[in-house]
Amino acid sequence: MKLSKRTRYGLRAMVELAVGFGDGPLQIKLIANRQAISVKYLEQLISVLKSGGFVNSIRGAKGGYMLAKSPDKIHLSDIFALLEGDVVTSECVRDVSVCGRSSDCVARDIWSKVENAIDEVLSSITLQDMVDRLNSRGKVNYQI
Amino acid sequence: MKLSKRTRYGLRAMVELAVGFGDGPLQIKLIANRQAISVKYLEQLISVLKSGGFVNSIRGAKGGYMLAKSPDKIHLSDIFALLEGDVVTSECVRDVSVCGRSSDCVARDIWSKVENAIDEVLSSITLQDMVDRLNSRGKVNYQI
DNA sequence: TATAATACATACTAACTTAGTAGGAATAAT
DNA sequence: ATTATTCCTACTAAGTTAGTATGTATTATA
Numbered sequence: 001m002k003l004s005k006r007t008r009y010g011l012r013a014m015v016e017l018a019v020g021f022g023d024g025p026l027q028i029k030l031i032a033n034r035q036a037i038s039v040k041y042l043e044q045l046i047s048v049l050k051s052g053g054f055v056n057s058i059r060g061a062k063g064g065y066m067l068a069k070s071p072d073k074i075h076l077s078d079i080f081a082l083l084e085g086d087v088v089t090s091e092c093v094r095d096v097s098v099c100g101r102s103s104d105c106v107a108r109d110i111w112s113k114v115e116n117a118i119d120e121v122l123s124s125i126t127l128q129d130m131v132d133r134l135n136s137r138g139k140v141n142y143q144i
Numbered sequence: 145m146k147l148s149k150r151t152r153y154g155l156r157a158m159v160e161l162a163v164g165f166g167d168g169p170l171q172i173k174l175i176a177n178r179q180a181i182s183v184k185y186l187e188q189l190i191s192v193l194k195s196g197g198f199v200n201s202i203r204g205a206k207g208g209y210m211l212a213k214s215p216d217k218i219h220l221s222d223i224f225a226l227l228e229g230d231v232v233t234s235e236c237v238r239d240v241s242v243c244g245r246s247s248d249c250v251a252r253d254i255w256s257k258v259e260n261a262i263d264e265v266l267s268s269i270t271l272q273d274m275v276d277r278l279n280s281r282g283k284v285n286y287q288i
Numbered sequence: 289t290a291t292a293a294t295a296c297a298t299a300c301t302a303a304c305t306t307a308g309t310a311g312g313a314a315t316a317a318t
Numbered sequence: 319a320t321t322a323t324t325c326c327t328a329c330t331a332a333g334t335t336a337g338t339a340t341g342t343a344t345t346a347t348a
Contacts, residue, residue: 001148008234027322029322060316088147110269117262122254134250149336172294202295203294204344204345204346205291205345205346
């Protein structure tokens with residue numbers, strides 16, 4: 001069980017956008033430089049975040065990206081679900097039909113617990129929480 | 145974040161061995177058949193479980209495998225650590241030196257929380273717990 | 289003692305996933 | 319017109335996963 005760079009990068013970008021929330025569009029190039037991510041790769045990730053409804057864009061010179069919602073309305077679980085896909089322990093957790101005897105399965109309960117535990121942590125944290133902590137630490141760093 | 149079949153199969157095998165704990169050696173072929181796992185693949189997994197100290201073996205005809213410890217002494221977190229490797233969100237959670245500024249990082253705290261949440265669930269459950277639940281449900285099933 | 293049943297060992301492989309790169313077209317500010 | 323940006327699509331190298339393949343070594347038992 002490993003978290004993909006895709007999700008980590010995506011979250012970093014979202015935190016950058018959250019930090020600059022209200023300050024006009026932020027360019028991919030800037031985000032990529034600040035967070036040491038390949039520009040071209042980040043383009044693809046941001047495009048996913050855009051179709052997911054988390055960011056808006058302005059095209060052309062002086063264009064860029066901004067959060068589509070206030071940072072306190074975006075939970076880490078949302079970003080995870082979009083970029084990482086669902087956390088999956090066993091398919092049966094979400095799709096009972098793959099086994100047919102799921103209602104009796106002792107293992108399914110466990111996988112279900114694991115997924116819930118992860119989701120509980122992630123949905124309890126918003127982008128705004130991260131920005132707040134960042135500020136309280138003097139913006140020293142947030143390599144994610 | 146996805147759980148590998150490797151770990152799922154390994155856990156299934158361990159549960160089979162836990163169910164038969166005290167009844168003499170259990171053959172790979174039997175476990176593989178009961179749990180619908182490729183015999184050859186399971187051989188490799190069990191070999192890992194053996195070097196991890198979780199199972200003992202008897203070679204030759206009528207040989208097989210058995211748990212090296214009582215099922216109530218084996219926590220799911222142990223099996224995970226061996227087969228899945230550590231749950232990894234970001235390298236910095238375990239190895240602070242990869243970033244150098246980890247002590248100030250707001251993201252590290254989050255990854256750390258996620259890993260702890262997973263570990264809490266997994267270390268709270270033993271093989272014996274699974275066997276007990278299985279028995280209380282009439283051994284209907286445990287496709288894991 | 290021959291045979292069968294089992295564990296043990298090592299090498300190979302197809303399919304998939306990841307983390308990109310490459311090369312541009314479309315759009316907007318100046 | 320030029321430049322800066324987003325947007326789009328295709329390609330790719332390296333690694334991982336879930337196996338197969340082909341045996342050898344060991345032990346029970348007939």
